[in-house]
Amino acid sequence: MKTFHHLLFMILLSWLVLLCYWCHTAATAGDEASFGVNNNIKCIDHERNSLLKFKRGVKDYCGILSSWGNQDDCCQWHGILCSNRTGHVIMLHLHDNENQFTCLEVLREINLSGNNLSEATDWIQTINNIPSLRVLYLDDCELYPVIPSSLSYNNSLTALRVVSLQSNHLNDTPIFQWLFNSSGNSNQIEYLDLSDNSISGHLPSAFESVHSLSYLDLSGNSLSGFLPSAFESMHSLSYLDLSYNSFSGFFPSAFENLHSLSHLSLSDNNLEGPIPEYFRNLRSLKVLHLSNNKLHGPLSKIASCLCNLQKLDLQGNIFTDDMSDVFQALSVGCTNEPLLEYLDLSMNQFWGSVPNMISSFSSMRELDLNGNHLNGSISQGIGKLSMLEVLDVSYNSIRDTLNHNHFLNLSNLRELYLSDNHALMVNLSAGWVPPFKLNIISLRSCKLGPSFPDWLLTQTNFSYLDISDTQLSDKIPASFWAKSLSSNLQFLNASHNKIHGVLPNLSATFDIDSVIDLSSNYFEGSIPSFLGTYASSLYLNDNMFSDATHLLCPRIGNTVLWDLDLSNNLLSGKLPDCWMKFDQLQYLHLENNKFSGNIPTSIGDLKQLNYLHLQNNSFSGDLPARLENCTSLLILDLGYNSLTGYIPPSIGIAFNDLRLLNLRGNHFFGRLPLSLCQLSNLHLLDLAINHISGTIPDCIHNLTAMIKGGSDYLVSVSTSLGKEAISPYEETAVIEWKREQQKFKDTLAQVNYIDLSSNELEGEIPDGITNLTGLISLDLSRNKLRGSIVSNIGQLILLEFLDLSNNHLSGVIPTSLADVSYLGTLDLSNNNLSGKIPLGTQLQGFDPSSYKGNPLLCGAPLRKCPGDKPPNGESMIHQEEHGNDDIYPGLYISVVLGFIIGFWGVCGTLVMKTSWRHAFFRLFDGMKDKVYVMVVVNIARAWRKP
Incomplete structure (x- = not known):
């Protein structure tokens, strides 16, 4: 009964907060209302009864509600304001003196969540005067931008233990001054939720004095700087969420003493470096969210002792461990099987295989390894995870063939993501009936074909199916269209295969916002009308369809299509x-x-x-x-x-x-x-x-x-x-x-x-x-076109293609054109341009055909212009060429004279002097005899060898 009375009071208190604003609005609109004024409109019976129930449930020591019930017309009661037009109670005005709420000693909890308090101010003083208040919920109340000063420096709420102000627009430090003022409740608050506000800057030092906190949620703000050391004194802290802020740097040592911590979320910040090894001592941790930071490994050093961990989210970091080492670390040191239910290691740089020890994680419900560098196999042990609901290994380089053993006991599996593993084959034997009924099937770019897989025909509950680019070159069985497409189908993609045949014209029904993509196949014939009846997006492009009459002129009603692609057909x-x-x-x-x-x-x-x-x-x-x-x-x-x-x-x-x-x-x-x-x-x-x-x-x-x-x-x-x-x-x-x-x-x-x-x-x-x-x-x-090329064409600095050919343009080529550095294609041919092509590496680099058909145009890469002086380099080349012509006769004479003098200097001497000639030939004969003897001796030795 007491709880019921509290609830009634909270409802009426919320009226107090809101209806003052309504009253002001009604008054300005001409809907006159007043306190205790006789009028022809009487209060509504059920509102009168509610007020009386409220009175019976409150200990009104101050007699504030003593007039209630003395008259039948509740509009005459003290503090009640009624509309003179409708008779509805539109305001409770119960604070005629500042101490009256001290009489409401039973009030311990206020919950005004979901009300718009952005323009209401009376609630401030109301709360200030309730010293017994222990629990305050003002979630999603449009509080903006700060807690007003009348509340910020209040010292009377000494009993306050639970404060939730999430999803407002608070953006300044008075909120902390109110919560942690030195003479008030600084060491008493146990539960504090300020998530999804606009609080910025560094955490205030006031947190260092709060030892009683067991729950702290500051997620979804704009807090920045290093993680503060203030947490080292919060030994009672069991829940800490600082995610979706802008904290940076490494982990502080302050977390080392948080042995009671069971939930830690630091996701979506700018943290970097390794996870400290002291995490091994946080054995109470059950939930650890560190996604979307810049953390790196090795992970195996800290994971080995977290045996109570149920959720681990490391998505979007830069860990580089071997996946086998990770699973080994998560299971070693635990006397019983790991309790891990949720493991998200996606969007990192893990590599290797999914190991056999995966089978020991019997509590696993969701396993997400997508977006890594896995390049090995998937153990058949994964088929033993009977609790598994979500399996995602997409966007890797897994090289394996999955058979029915990989899915043997996965009776709870609902979402299967294998997409974008180009060397992964799914080869489930014909006639095998899976134990699961999948809601999401994502197999894009795996090897599924060439035949349409039988096991897919057993899946009749899926809302999402992607079998695009899976090497299918078969007809889709009629039973797939008639039975497999469930009424909750939202997405079907079989594009980029070689599927052929005619689509049946069925009366199938599915979700009104579904997406159907059968593009880039070999479908032919007529397009059935049922595809356009319910689909919001329909892609049938790049096929061989020859008739779309039924689709484009439906007989019944309007379609819900907002995207239709029939391009590249017949x-x-x-x-x-x-x-x-x-x-x-x-x-x-x-x-x-x-x-x-x-x-x-x-x-x-x-x-x-x-x-x-x-x-x-x-x-x-x-x-x-x-x-x-x-x-x-x-x-x-x-x-x-x-x-x-x-x-x-x-x-x-x-x-x-x-x-x-x-x-x-x-x-x-x-x-x-x-x-x-x-x-x-x-x-x-x-x-x-x-x-x-x-x-x-x-x-x-x-x-x-x-x-x-x-x-x-x-x-x-x-x-x-x-x-x-x-x-x-x-x-x-x-x-x-x-x-x-x-x-x-x-x-x-x-x-x-x-x-x-x-x-x-x-x-x-x-x-x-x-x-x-x-x-x-x-x-x-x-x-x-006539006239000249505009002189400032060089302003088109991003121009890559310019074609002004085959016109009647005249005059010179503007010099500014040489400044267009991105120009890759230029055609000025077949005009009446004249003069010199402006100098610059850009214009001289084009083929002469870019300028042909302009007889009066000259300069590189065309012929020289009259009166052009050769460049310095060209002049030197000509000088060298002429110099070489002068040198050649002397060179020839020197060579001939040298030959004559050398030849006759030796041979002439031998001819003229007999003794020298005899000595020369004797020397030659002696050398010949020595060579002959050496050759004969060596041949003889070779023959004597065994």
Whole structure:
């Protein structure tokens, strides 16, 4: 009964806090209310009864509530404020004097969590006057920014033991001054939760005097600096959470004495270095969270004595241990089997294999080793972990073949992540029925095929299935579509295989927000309508589908599709005019098919459409006027069709958020509309290969998005289910880049590009185009442009591609062009340019073909200009060449004279002097005889050897 009375009091106290603000609001709105004033509106019966129950449950020593019940109308009672319009009690005003709450001696706990106290102030003094208060919960009360000074320096709450102020906006130290003031309750608080506030700076020294704390949560703030030494005196501390702050440096020695600590969380800080060896002595630890720091090993030194550990989270550090050593350390020294239930070692640099001793961790429920360097095998001992619910070894380099022994007793397994182990094969024998029913199956890039695995047909509860890039080259069994797809399916990805066959047209139902990705296979025939009935994202691109009528013109109701990709198929004929049924659509890819006829007018019903890709089909006729209703368009890609007519004059007004406009390779004619200049967010403009005439608008400098070096306008869809993203979608576009069609994905947002080539444009290049300093590619070739190249073209410092060829440009090449250091492709050919090519390594490095067809142009790499003096180096070479010509005759004479003198100096002497000649030949004969004797003797010795 006492608890019930306390609850009633807390409810009424919360009214006290909130309704003062409501009262003020009601009064200003004309809803007059007053205390104890007669009016025609009487209080509501059930509110009167509640007030009386409250009175009976409170020891009102001061008689504050003595008037309650004397009259039937509770609006006449002391401290009650009612609305004159509705009769509801809208305020309790019970603090006529500052000491009245000292009469409420039974009040020990206040819980006002979840109320908005941001503009209420009376609760401050109310709490100050309750000396018996032991428990205070003000969670999520919009307290901002600090505890007011009237409470900060209060000394009367000497009984306070439990304080929870989490999820507010507290950001200053008065909160600590209130909690730990010297004459109050500094050594009494046992439970303190200030998590998810905005407290910044270093922890105050006041913590050093708090010896009674057993629970402290400061997570989710902006605390910084080194971990303080204040914790060394908190011998009673059993729960400490400092995660999601900005603490840095190494572990302090202060933690060494926290022998009562059972829960320690320091995740998401900037801690570095090894985990101290004194952690081996913290034998009470049951939960240790150190994820997302810069900690390194060896881990095995500290793990060997933590036998009571139930949760260990080291995700996102730089540990480099052999995985076998880690499991050995976690099990050695423990007299019984390890108690570990949750082990997260993901996103580190562990290597090796999952060892046999894994079987001893019988309590394990979740094992996460993803994102490491595991390059060995997985022990079959893992199949003995009957409690295991989550197994994640994805993003490693495991080389093994998993068979049914690896899963033998995993009856509780619900989530299996093996993705991105390219040398890992899953080979479960045909007919084997797994003991588990999985919710999440992630096998991307493992070796699963070539046949569709039988064991997958037994899994009928999964909400997530990723078997993409698994070397499947089979048909998907009909029973998979009819039975395996459960009603809670959210994600199915079988893309990038060689799956073939026809998809059945079923009445299957699944989650209304599901993602289906069957792209990059060999599916053919018609696309069944059931795929679009419930899916929110449908990727069927890069297949061989030939008919999409049922999908694109559903018979019943509107679809929930917001992303549809049918590109790169064999779809043909007219596009159905049923787009009013796709009112949620944001992404539409139909490029690279064989669609023909006019673009349907109902395309204008796609009010939320962001991306429209119809490139490389055979659409004809004018653009439908209703297309201008698609005001959310970011990308309009209609290139390489047979569209005709004028570019809509209001295009820059209707699509003012447009980032990419591609009308390339059509039959548009007429002048460029001036409204194009209003596309201030445009990054890619491609109107090449049309019949556009007139001049380039002078206002082109208003395309201000091209002043910057890139943008973030492309949205990557990334929702998640469990640990996996359930949508792999990233926006792509194929554009003409450096004379080749290239597909841009991640880098598309970084390209600033203008291509107006192969049209009939006249006039001069506007000077303002050089203001677009973020331009990377500019192609104005094959037009009828006249005049000179703008002199300050060197302002386009990021330019990589410039083509002004096949125009009627004249004058000199601006010297500033030599300063464009990124320029990789330049074509100025077939104009009327003259003069000398500006000197600089950039322009001289291009092939002469970049300048051909300009007869009056000279200078390297073309012919020399008249009157050019050779460079110093070239002059020296010529001098050396001429000098060599002068030297050659003397060299020849010297060689001949030397030969004559040398030859006849020796041979002439032998001819003229007989005694010398005889002596020379005798010497020669003697040498010959000696050589002959040596050869004969050596041959004889060789024959005598056995």
